[in-house]
Amino acid sequence: MNAAALDLKTDRLANYLEQHVPGFQGPLTASKFAGGQSNPTFLIQAKSGKYVLRRKPPGTLLKSAHAVDREYRVMSALADTWVPVARVYHLCEDEQVIGSMFYLMEYIDGRVMWDPGLPELAPSQRAAIYAEMNRVLAALHSVNIDRVGLADYGKPGNYFERQIGRWTKQYRASETETIPAMEALMQWLPANLPEDDGQVALVHGDFRLDNMMFHPTEPRVLALVDWELSTLGHPFADLAYQCMQLRMDSRGVMPGLGGLDRADLGIPSETAYVREYCANRGIHSIPNWNFYLAFSFFRFAAILQGVKRRAIDGNASSERAVQLGSLVKPLADMAIELL
Structure with a gap:
């Protein structure tokens, strides 16, 4: 992405934040964090302290993508729950301030x-x-989604049916070549949906290790971040997504645990991790596990296809975008092996 397109108008931003965030004092400096493919994220250092700003990228975007307003809403709702999140201060929907919607949150x-x-x-x-x-x-x-005011945060109906439809459309909108495995998945997944068991939960949508801020010395999560893909859906989607990533090659562009001796490392096996999750949730088991894994590979491949498309269009927020786009076919192939 053109670096100039991401430059923040710091004087205008400081004036705006002083008017809308209690206690905020400029002047400020802004530096972009490395990593992340979707919403550019900046460290804001001001007279009043450190903050984090997350914005929509500039340019032409896919419909419903880069929903920083949804991130702001869900993090606000979770402030007093057992889910650790960063404190959010303000959502700015006026694109004239820095060129796109953004929100400000605490620095952890x-x-x-x-x-x-x-x-x-x-x-x-x-x-x-x-x-x-x-x-x-x-x-x-x-x-409890009703108690935290998120009962309308997602659409009703079968989550996996809706997600397959959504990511099929998103994939088609950003498609750059024909990938046989993706074509096969777009046929197999809707034809093999498990019966809807009625489970509805708040799902993160991108639950993985590097979307968590841990305490500097303790094994304790201080904040789960990057809520752009969150919605109401089926909880097994999050679990399968994390396990999907852990299956990926440990030497790849986005490393997993593939090829490593998990027992020697002290990391639980996938079976043990799923069993512990079930114990934490108070449920017995997860039928149709391979479907949830295959769906996760397909969905992630569709997401990375969007990253690849934005890179080709010159509108990606990271130099790694092209590398990550190269994972689309391998991910689809791994899904096919599960069918």
Whole structure:
């Protein structure tokens, strides 16, 4: 993406925030965080302290994508629950301020761990990190959506049916070549939907290790971040999505645990991780597990196809966009192996 397109008009922004965020004082400086493919995120350093600003990218965007207003709403709703989130201060829907919608939230001084193999930690520490992730995921899926005001946060009906339809359309809108495995998945998934079991929960949509801020020294999540894809849906989608990523090659562009000895590392097996999740949720088992995994591979492939399209159009927020776009076909192939 053209760097100039992401530059923030700091004087105008400081004046705006002083008027809309209690206690905010400029002047300010802004620096973009590395990583992330969707909504550009900036460290704001002002006279009154540090903050984080998250904005929609400029340019032509896919319909319903980059929903920073949804992120703001769900993080506000979760402020007093067992799900750790950053405190949000203000949502600006006036695109004239910096060129696109944005929100301001607190800066959290914590650890982001990018490699799920956690090479810097001891086996006991790795086990504690995975147990904490499992706890946070179960807590998220246990949120009373009526009590926190999110009963209308998603559409009614079969979640997987709607998601397959949505991501098929998104994939078609950003398609750059014909991928046989994606064509096969778009036929197989809607034809093999599990019977709707009635479970409806708040789902994160991108639940993985590097979307969590951990305490600097403790195995404790301080904030689950990047809520753009959150909605009301089926809780098993989040669980399968995380397990899907952990199946990916440990040496890949987006590393997983594929090829690593999880027992030696102190990281639970997929079976053990799913069993612990069930215990945390108070449920017995998860039928149709391979369907949920295959769906997750398809959905992630469709998301990365959008990243690839934005890179081709010069509108991606990271230099890694082209590399990540190269994962579309391998992900689809891994899904086919599960059918």
